[in-house]
Amino acid sequence: MLPEVSDWLRRRSWTAAERPLEALLTAKRAAGPAGTISVVLPALDEESTVGGIVRVIRRELMERLPLVDELVVLDSGSADGTARIAAEAGARVVHRDEVLPRLPAVAGKGEVLWRSLLATSGEIVCFVDADLREFDPAFVSGIVGPLLTDPSIHLVKAMYDRPLETDGAVVPAGGGRVTELVARPLLNLHWPQLAGFVQPLGGEYAARRSLLERLPFPTGYGVELGLLVDALELAGLDALAQVDVGVRHHRHQDGQALGRMAATIYRTALERLDRTGRLKSGQDLVRPLLTQFTRDPAGREFTAHTHPVGALERPPMVTVPEYHRR
Structure with missing residues (x-):
């Protein structure tokens, strides 16, 4: 591990x-x-899960x-x-298509x-996945804490144990396969500077709006x-941090869904390597398709299924006229 990463771990990793x-x-x-x-x-x-998360956040925070x-x-x-359950639990529900309707x-x-940057107004924006079970408010309070107490920090990721819970069995550290x-x-x-992040793909993180509005978002x-790599490039390693919030319980995806996720993440990484001139100019980055297989109902042969690997990104929100007129 790079010496600067070891130093970062010591200075920029906390518990809630x-x-x-x-x-x-x-x-x-x-x-x-x-x-x-x-x-x-x-x-x-x-x-099955969104209402419980909303109720905990409303009650405790x-x-x-x-x-x-x-x-x-x-x-x-x-x-x-x-949508109904989230609203009844106390959240303001916004449908994706209601935001920036001129852009399908x-x-x-x-x-x-x-x-969501157009649908919210806070100067600190905290993202939380909606499939969490046994939700702890520290998933919010823990990661906004450094942003409230240290103006030099701009993005904070949650870190946690991620057990794999499937078919009644629990593998304590089996989650996070991708x-x-x-x-x-x-x-x-x-990007070895980011090697210290325990959960780089975790869906629970908070950041300053002033950073998020300048970043492109892979869709x-x-x-x-993408956000983590771009935040490193824009703000530097010392502006990033992580907080231990305990254990994350959530729904797990099947193997083929994980394969599609992995392909998309790989392509996102390649796009950034190319964007910064780290791949040969003009070189084809990737075949933007992923082929997977399932066995036919009779069990005799495999059938191929080809899926696109998406790479469309939206521009930084600060460049959108509606954002300034909101």
């Missing part, structure tokens, strides 16, 4: 308990408008302690009761995160890697 809630509230009040916090839950068919100013569920076209939306998590097989090797090989699963 190191910043008590009352201390955060004091820091928030002292920060004034710069301390306003928006929490965004990107959601697609998460009716808005009513019991007024730390969070705005709680928004950005619905990405759910076909179930996600595309599918993908990064798309709704990008649009992180371990794809993202971590990519970061270690090409799909590559958004977490």
Whole structure:
């Protein structure tokens, strides 16, 4: 590990308990408008979990302690009761297609995160995945803490244990398969300054609006890697940090979905290597298709299924006219 990464780990890694809630509230009040916090839950068919997350945030971080100013569920076209349940639990629900309607939306998590900058007003924006179970408010308070107490920090990722829970069995450190097989090797090989991040692909992170509005957002699963790499380039390693918030329990994807996720993340990394001149000029970056196989119902042969590997990105929000007129 690079000496600067070892030093970064020592100075920029904390636990949530190191910043008590009352201390955060004091820091928030002292920060004034710069301390306003928006929490965004990107959601697609998460009716079984989104309500519980919203209720915990409202009860613990808005009513019991007024730390969070705005709680928004950005619905990405759910076909179930996600929007209704989130609203009943106390969130403001915004549909993806209602934000920047002149620009047709595309599918993908990064798309709704990008649009959420137009649907929120806080100077600190905190993203939380909507499929978490046994939700702890430290997933929010822990990662906004450094932003409230240290003006030199601009982005904070949550770190946590990620057990793999499937078919009644629990593998304590079995989660985060795409992180371990794809993202971590990519970061270690090409962006070794980011090698210290425990959960580089984690969906729980907070950042200053002044940083997020200047970053391009990959529209799909590559958004977490893309934002982290671009934040390093724009703000520098010392502006990034991570906070231990405990254990993350969530829904796990099947193997083929993980394969599509991995391909998208890999292509996101290649785009950034090319953008910074680290690949040969004019070289084809990637075949933007991923072929996977399933066995036919009779069990005799495999059938090929080819999926596009998306790379569409939205421009920095600061360049969008509607953002300035909101």
